[in-house]
Amino acid sequence: MSEPIDEKRADLFELYAENPDKADEVVFGRETHKDRRGFLRGAGLASMGALIGTAIPFHRNMPAGFIPEALAANPMKIEGKDGLTILNDRPVNAETPAHLLNDDVTPTPRHFIRNNGNMPESMDAASWNLRIDGLVDNAMSLSIGDLKQKFEVVTERLVIECGGNGRAAFDPPARGNQWTLGAVACSEWTGVRLADVLKAAGVKKNAIYTAHEGADTHLSGKEGKFPLSRGVPVDKAMNPHNLIAFGMNGKEIHPMNGAPLRLVVPGWPGSCSQKWLNRVWLRDVVHDGAKMTGTSYKVPGYPVAAGEKVPSKDFEIIEAMPVKSLITTPQTGLTISERSMSVGGHAWAGDNAVAQVDVSIDFGATWAKADLKAAHNPYAWQRWSSDLKFPKVGYYEVWARATDDQGRGQPFAIAWNPKGYLNNSMHRISVRVS
Amino acid sequence: MKTEIRWVIVAATAWVWAIAPTPAVAGPPVLVAAETDVAQEEDEYEGLPPGSGRDETFGMCGACHSMKLVVQQGLSRSSWTEVLEYMVEEHEMPELEPEDHKLILDYLTKFYGPDRRARQ
Numbered sequence: 071m072s073e074p075i076d077e078k079r080a081d082l083f084e085l086y087a088e089n090p091d092k093a094d095e096v097v098f099g100r101e102t103h104k105d106r107r108g109f110l111r112g113a114g115l116a117s118m119g120a121l122i123g124t125a126i127p128f129h130r131n132m133p134a135g136f137i138p139e140a141l142a143a144n145p146m147k148i149e150g151k152d153g154l155t156i157l158n159d160r161p162v163n164a165e166t167p168a169h170l171l172n173d174d175v176t177p178t179p180r181h182f183i184r185n186n187g188n189m190p191e192s193m194d195a196a197s198w199n200l201r202i203d204g205l206v207d208n209a210m211s212l213s214i215g216d217l218k219q220k221f222e223v224v225t226e227r228l229v230i231e232c233g234g235n236g237r238a239a240f241d242p243p244a245r246g247n248q249w250t251l252g253a254v255a256c257s258e259w260t261g262v263r264l265a266d267v268l269k270a271a272g273v274k275k276n277a278i279y280t281a282h283e284g285a286d287t288h289l290s291g292k293e294g295k296f297p298l299s300r301g302v303p304v305d306k307a308m309n310p311h312n313l314i315a316f317g318m319n320g321k322e323i324h325p326m327n328g329a330p331l332r333l334v335v336p337g338w339p340g341s342c343s344q345k346w347l348n349r350v351w352l353r354d355v356v357h358d359g360a361k362m363t364g365t366s367y368k369v370p371g372y373p374v375a376a377g378e379k380v381p382s383k384d385f386e387i388i389e390a391m392p393v394k395s396l397i398t399t400p401q402t403g404l405t406i407s408e409r410s411m412s413v414g415g416h417a418w419a420g421d422n423a424v425a426q427v428d429v430s431i432d433f434g435a436t437w438a439k440a441d442l443k444a445a446h447n448p449y450a451w452q453r454w455s456s457d458l459k460f461p462k463v464g465y466y467e468v469w470a471r472a473t474d475d476q477g478r479g480q481p482f483a484i485a486w487n488p489k490g491y492l493n494n495s496m497h498r499i500s501v502r503v504s
Numbered sequence: 505m506k507t508e509i510r511w512v513i514v515a516a517t518a519w520v521w522a523i524a525p526t527p528a529v530a531g532p533p534v535l536v537a538a539e540t541d542v543a544q545e546e547d548e549y550e551g552l553p554p555g556s557g558r559d560e561t562f563g564m565c566g567a568c569h570s571m572k573l574v575v576q577q578g579l580s581r582s583s584w585t586e587v588l589e590y591m592v593e594e595h596e597m598p599e600l601e602p603e604d605h606k607l608i609l610d611y612l613t614k615f616y617g618p619d620r621r622a623r624q
Contacts, residue, residue, distance in 0.1 A: 158570060160570035290597075
């Protein structure tokens, strides 16, 4: 073995996460074509074939940074992450089981991962550059040092939830990653206010929408094609709780959560919170970047029947996420011998606050008001808890229902929509009293 | 021949574990422990079961994303048709030849149709 010691010692997945092309070279002697499909040469092809026990059809199609399923057998290890359920390994998409989201501040290892493209090759904080341009009076080019020096640095607990969280429960199913409950988190983010930066740039009167760009690349490898570039109306962009963040839970941002710089636009679909942020530009039209058009992150403008075909023109862009709650303790499936139990979790409500959480142990026939704490800051989730008493032995379901300060509660059933967004139906866990 | 291949697998697997000294789960290498030929073959295709159109599906979809994205789905034929259109229009998949289009659509609909979740 002639590879340098450091590379040999690196965890396989870490190596692939950091630099897939290099990892391919080290592990398989595989070079990357311009179109990013990896090509296995001689011994490399033989060893990968040997590793998975057979020849590899279509090996020319095998992309760079590809780990054969046989090698990537679960549990897959992602450096700096712990306990996540891997939905997809290329690109990596992973969610957190509900009972591992019990912390008021979601630890970095438990923050979900949603990738649309390939991670950037460089995430170097020292050389990172953010451009603010488009319809502004003073276009700016800012280093992370500039951001820290020129603007007030703030730290807030902010909920980020994927627009497709809960998609797995759709019937008929909707395409895309089948998120169950855990594509949501509330970590502590440190950065500067997007609004402060936009004010310094001077947003022109005719600007109505932001456009966000990141350094990740399209899965196809096509140059200049963005995997995701979304934006928000200027009014929302000026909300003082949107951050251009360079810190996560007191440390640097995890590479898969957008290091070294990302937007955090809490309360709206996570896709508004561009990772690996390198440009925000202002436009006089609704931004038409990747995943802003077609039916991406959109729902029909009126209620539809499950499975109904809806014309594209009838879809509207999702703005604030709906009120929702999770039961994070205990874990579902618990058996207890006592007749009482404490239950608790978090509740959040898009741009609003949660006003009340109720709990039922009889399939929704009767409800008891839970204890609900105020948010640490706006857009943080709120802790709720309740002490339950069970009248007799048997099988129970604990249901939780949050209601926001506009009087809107969580529904029993899913408001079905073709793309599987915004499932805020009630979370329930099972408990057996023996 | 078969014995030779097995030795290569053992040696190569040991090599990978050597560069990955902190496996999440200790124990015999998963590859050697593959229970059946079918399981081993499905591993080769990232879990796609054998059937007409598997090579084409694996080759086309796997160029950009893993099969883990495919095997999560349970879609009707018309929804799979839309997915293939979407991949061509938005994600740089080459336009499929009619026979490949049918093979892939047949395969996806057969194994990843709406009743898939009920069977899991």
